[in-house]
Amino acid sequence: RKPRNYPPGFDGVPLLGCLPFLGPQPAKTIMEWSKTYGDVFYVKYATQNVVMINSLQAIKETMIKQGHIFSGRQHTFITKFTAGDAGLGFLDYGSVWRSQRRFGIITLHEFGVGRKCLGPQILEEAELMCAEMAKHGGQPFDCMKHITPAVTNVIGVLVFGKRFEYDDPKLLATLRLLFECGHKFPFALFYFAPFLRFIPPWKGKIDNVKKERAPMWNMITNAIEEHEATYNENSCRDFIDCFIAKMKEADDDPNDNDETASWWNKYQLFHYVKELFLGGTDTTATALRWALLLIHTNPEIAKKLKAEIDNNVTGRVKLDDMINLPYTQAVIQEVFRYRPVVNFGTMRKTSAVGTAAGYRIPKGTIVMPNIWSVHHDPVRWKNPEVFRPERHIDENGKFKKSDAVIPFNVGQRSCLGRQLAQTEIFIFLVRMMQKFDFK
Numbered sequence: 001r002k003p004r005n006y007p008p009g010f011d012g013v014p015l016l017g018c019l020p021f022l023g024p025q026p027a028k029t030i031m032e033w034s035k036t037y038g039d040v041f042y043v044k045y046a047t048q049n050v051v052m053i054n055s056l057q058a059i060k061e062t063m064i065k066q067g068h069i070f071s072g073r074q075h076t077f078i079t080k081f082t083a084g085d086a087g088l089g090f091l092d093y094g095s096v097w098r099s100q101r102r103f104g105i106i107t108l109h110e111f112g113v114g115r116k117c118l119g120p121q122i123l124e125e126a127e128l129m130c131a132e133m134a135k136h137g138g139q140p141f142d143c144m145k146h147i148t149p150a151v152t153n154v155i156g157v158l159v160f161g162k163r164f165e166y167d168d169p170k171l172l173a174t175l176r177l178l179f180e181c182g183h184k185f186p187f188a189l190f191y192f193a194p195f196l197r198f199i200p201p202w203k204g205k206i207d208n209v210k211k212e213r214a215p216m217w218n219m220i221t222n223a224i225e226e227h228e229a230t231y232n233e234n235s236c237r238d239f240i241d242c243f244i245a246k247m248k249e250a251d252d253d254p255n256d257n258d259e260t261a262s263w264w265n266k267y268q269l270f271h272y273v274k275e276l277f278l279g280g281t282d283t284t285a286t287a288l289r290w291a292l293l294l295i296h297t298n299p300e301i302a303k304k305l306k307a308e309i310d311n312n313v314t315g316r317v318k319l320d321d322m323i324n325l326p327y328t329q330a331v332i333q334e335v336f337r338y339r340p341v342v343n344f345g346t347m348r349k350t351s352a353v354g355t356a357a358g359y360r361i362p363k364g365t366i367v368m369p370n371i372w373s374v375h376h377d378p379v380r381w382k383n384p385e386v387f388r389p390e391r392h393i394d395e396n397g398k399f400k401k402s403d404a405v406i407p408f409n410v411g412q413r414s415c416l417g418r419q420l421a422q423t424e425i426f427i428f429l430v431r432m433m434q435k436f437d438f439k
């Protein structure tokens with residue numbers, strides 16, 4: 001029996017729920033279903049009901065206005081397997097998540113995120129990446145082969161205080177794992193249908209990730225040990241050092257019974273570091289890949305973009321140049337609108353009873369925003385399936401920042417790495433456009 005005033009929805013078939021009906025583009029299918037059920041409705045994923053939020057208005061109503069209710073996470077077999085139920089992204093809502101999140105924001109800011117001084121660091125990596133790309137001498141190549149290591153190195157510098165050479169086995173092991181996890185691992189399937197882990201071929205996928213992740217996990221463990229051995233409280237070199245400082249503070253105050261204090265430990269540090277790599281690399285690299293593909297397949301847009309950059313940026317690009325590049329900003333915003341990278345955000349769980357579009361959402365409900373449907377809403381976007389950066393330019397030729405383009409989701413639980421990703425995408429893209437023609 002459904003709880004009172006529960007949203008309408010779709011149960012599908014026993015055991016699998018709606019899974020057999022989602023098709024190759026689930027976000028598009030869910031958007032289609034919203035025509036029948038409305039902005040807020042439930043679907044059964046395997047055996048679990050998930051409330052889908054399909055409009056900007058309902059996403060703001062739940063994730064911003066009722067952020068204290070709609071910001072939890074559920075722990076399942078797969079969150080334990082991939083994230084140890086630690087780190088940041090899979091912590092449930094509450095004081096521990098809040099204190100770890102605050103630490104993440106402050107520490108990233110300390111090392112330049114959200115400030116102009118980050119620009120030159122990223123530019124240095126962009127230069128090295130472009131040099132690798134130039135070695136192909138104009139012949140076709142897989143751009144991800146160069147973008148992913150470069151983006152990984154940006155996180156590496158923030159977290160470990162150093163970058164890797166592109167042929168370093170440690171970097172290559174990290175990239176292999178990113179590929180295994182990011183592209184081939186059906187996380188959502190295991191989240192909703194954990195029983196599949198006992199059944200071939202799904203069991204094989206779990207075993208494969210276990211094998212592939214060992215070198216990266218060892219690398220992080222070794223880096224933490226090296227940092228501990230060389231730690232100097234007068235000079236915090238990177239994210240790991242800042243976390244060690246917190247661990248020492250907590251050790252020095254054994255009377256501190258606050259539940260957040262016990263989370264300053266090595267297990268948490270390990271999972272936090274791992275998550276910055278796994279959450280921040282493939283996403284940013286994929287956004288850049290979409291940008292290159294869309295520029296390449298739209299020669300008029302490519303020409304306009306290149307002309308703007310050539311006319312307004314002298315020499316190496318700086319973050320200060322952004323203000324003079326409205327069309328470039330429009331292209332980036334349109335890439336995010338058109339292909340949002342993370343269509344469903346990350347599953348949220350309600351920590352108390354909430355409301356959405358007039359329905360009652362019980363405590364403990366899994367809720368998913370459909371970012372795709374916000375970005376392809378035909379009422380807001382004329383011809384949403386057309387890639388058209390001009391829609392983000394106003395009548396005076398200025399860039400119009402849109403609060404309806406939400407690739408990082410919104411509210412207190414939105415992406416921790418938003419500013420970092422946006423800076424990287426701007427610098428990498430402009431530098432590639434300065435160096436190459438993507439014909």
Ligand code: HEM
Nearest residue numbers: 089279280283284342345346408409413414415416417421
């Ligand atoms: C284009 C690049 C990126 C996109 C599209 C993206 C998107 C997202 C989305 C949709 C979420 C879920 C937020 C929610 O539940 O509402 C998220 C969470 C998160 N992202 Fe990103 N992300 C990107 C880059 C990064 C980078 C570079 C980092 C690393 C610094 C990062 C770290 C995280 C973390 C730690 C969380 C969990 C936050 C929490 O639960 O408090 N992301 N991201």
